[in-house]
Amino acid sequence: MALLPFPLPFAELEVGHHLYWQIGDLYLHGQVFLSSWILIGILIAFVFIGTRGMKRDPMGLQNLLEFLWNYIRDIARDNIGEKYYRDWLPFIGTLFLFIFVSNWGGALIPWKVIELPDGELGAPTADINTTVAMALLVSLAYFYAGLSRKGLRFFELYVEPTPIMLPFKIIEEFTKPLSLSFRLFGNILADELAVGVLVYLVPLIVPLPVMLLGLFTSAIQALIFATLTAFYIGEGLHEAH
Amino acid sequence: MDSITSAASVVAAGLAVGLAAIGPGIGQGTASGGAVEGIARQPEAEGKIRGTLLLSLAFMESLTIYGLVVALVLLFANPFA
Numbered sequence: 001m002a003l004l005p006f007p008l009p010f011a012e013l014e015v016g017h018h019l020y021w022q023i024g025d026l027y028l029h030g031q032v033f034l035s036s037w038i039l040i041g042i043l044i045a046f047v048f049i050g051t052r053g054m055k056r057d058p059m060g061l062q063n064l065l066e067f068l069w070n071y072i073r074d075i076a077r078d079n080i081g082e083k084y085y086r087d088w089l090p091f092i093g094t095l096f097l098f099i100f101v102s103n104w105g106g107a108l109i110p111w112k113v114i115e116l117p118d119g120e121l122g123a124p125t126a127d128i129n130t131t132v133a134m135a136l137l138v139s140l141a142y143f144y145a146g147l148s149r150k151g152l153r154f155f156e157l158y159v160e161p162t163p164i165m166l167p168f169k170i171i172e173e174f175t176k177p178l179s180l181s182f183r184l185f186g187n188i189l190a191d192e193l194a195v196g197v198l199v200y201l202v203p204l205i206v207p208l209p210v211m212l213l214g215l216f217t218s219a220i221q222a223l224i225f226a227t228l229t230a231f232y233i234g235e236g237l238h239e240a241h
Numbered sequence: 242m243d244s245i246t247s248a249a250s251v252v253a254a255g256l257a258v259g260l261a262a263i264g265p266g267i268g269q270g271t272a273s274g275g276a277v278e279g280i281a282r283q284p285e286a287e288g289k290i291r292g293t294l295l296l297s298l299a300f301m302e303s304l305t306i307y308g309l310v311v312a313l314v315l316l317f318a319n320p321f322a
Contacts (some may be wrong), residue, residue, distance in 0.1 A: 179303070186306035189313065220299045227296070 019119035031116060036124035039105045043097060072096055072226070079230035080237065084149070088233050091141060094228035095134060099125055103188055103218030107195075107211065123188050123218075131185040135177035136231045146236030157238055169191055180228060187221045242322035250319050254312035261308025265301040272297055 012158040019030035050061035058066050072093040076085040106123020114121055124130045144153035157167045191214035242250075274292040280287050314320075 102250075179307075182307055182310050183303040186310045186313075187303070190306060190309055204248070220295060223297050224296065 006154075017119050019116050029119075029129065031119040031121050032124050032127045032130060035111065035117075035121045035129070036102065037107075038126065039101050040098070042105070043101050069093070073191075073221075075226050076230050079227065080234040084237055088141070088145065090232070092226050092230050092233075095138075096112070096222055099134075099184065100219060100222035101224050102130075103222060104215060105193070106236055107214055107218065122192060125175055126188040126192055128181065128185045131181040132177070134184075134225075135181035138180060138232060139148070139173070139177045141229070142232045142236035145233045149237050154236065157235070164212070180225065181203065184221055184225055187217055191218060198217075242319065246321055250315045250321075257308045257312040257315070258305070261305045261311075266305045268301045269298055272301070282322040288317070 018032075019034075021028040021030040021033070027182055046061070047065065050065040073085070073089060074091050075096070076089050079085075080088055086112060102123050102125045106126060111121035143154075146157070150156075158166050195207055195211055198210055270314060276290050279290050
């Protein structure tokens, strides 16, 4: 449903308007796939170029990539612990980089240049399906981490420190992916909508501070998603015992 | 969508965001106040305090965002329409 009865020259405010691809009985949101493929391509190209001909003294792109690696390693190590963080570093790093690049790419790349028959290209994380998929992956990851590390003793987590907490801990398993996915989705969609409304009201200069704020919050959201993933995995491993 | 449903949905969407903004607003104020106090007492810890503050502010903000998600569902994907 379009929010406004007439089309705008600069921004279209529409939610729930998609480019549908049909595969069998499934309907896919095509614009999300297209934009995430483009962004994944950009990410792979960056990493590929940056890691070609590596030098001992990092320069340029290699320097940036090494900084990113250090940053993600610190997130993982602080939350998972010295012993096992290396196993989960690729997962957390992939999530962080994909979310970060999608959030910023959705805001910075002029998607309007590419015409679609229906719907509009934008940040892939502004679609609930993307974020739910990532949140469920996180759930699977920490169950796998806990079960492979502890076996069935993993479920001791539910009755610690007291068995009274059992129902709450079980409910928590459902609210974790819910809050993870809604937080990311809501923040990015809210950013896009706030910028869209401001562009509609005042097309020049005034939306810029809100766009900068949006860039800031979307970077923080990527950090939060990665931190929480690391924290949940660390909780599943519960090394303290 | 009949008119009474759409009217109720619009009112409910407004209430969802508005009410959801109260709690996190108070919480963010308290957290920022505490952070300022901490920085005033120990200015050398500013970097660490700022990082923690931003992270916790974003957590509180996500509570309002849940209200916003409910409001958006009511406006754009209303299950009763």
